[in-house]
Amino acid sequence: MKRNASAVWQGDLKSGKGVVSTQSGALKDSPYGFNTRFEDAPGTNPEELVGAAHAGCYAMAMSLALGEKGVTADRIDVKATVTLDEVDDGFAVTKVHLDVSASIPGISEPDFQEVAETTKTSCPISKLLSADITMDAKLA
Incomplete structure (x- = not known):
């Protein structure tokens, strides 16, 4: 594909x-x-597009991982904050922070955290990025 x-x-x-x-x-x-x-003018930029791709990928990948555990989320909300920093040789995306909030009937907190961490590294966009990817995950 x-x-x-x-x-x-x-x-x-x-x-x-x-x-x-x-x-x-x-x-x-x-x-x-x-x-x-x-300068925060109206329009898009590469970093927010990467953030949208990462958030969307993570939500879908988490849905897959939850299904493998026999549960389905009512809702998964993901916000990806992409950091662009000036480094020695110019600019680089140095970090992506994922804020995950999910409503998932029938899952324990430890199982949710396990799925959240596994998804952080298994999502295809996470695999693409060489930046440090961090996350906060909350079960609602």
């Missing part, structure tokens, strides 16, 4: 502008630029 997304950039770093699109059409010419990445 292969999926794709694309970006078009025009201009220099600070005043240039770009758009990103996804194969599915979920994003179609969504604007991004220096100001959306470093």
Whole structure:
């Protein structure tokens, strides 16, 4: 299975502008630029897109792991906070912190924590990232 997304950039770093699109059409010419990445202007940026991908992947992977334990979540909420830091050779995504809150009837706290930790490393996007991935997981 292969999926794709694309970006078009025009201009220099600070005043240039770009758009990103996804194969599915979920994003179609969504604007991004220096100001959306470093100055909180409206539009998207690569870090929030990675965060959305990681949060979505984690929620689905947790659902799979719960199913393997014979339970189904009523709801899994995941927020991925991606940190972009200036390092010696430029910028790098140095951390991803996952905040997980789930409502899962019939699971104990220890079993939930085990599933949460296993999912943190087994989700395909977690495997993709070389950044330090941390998490807080709460059973609601």
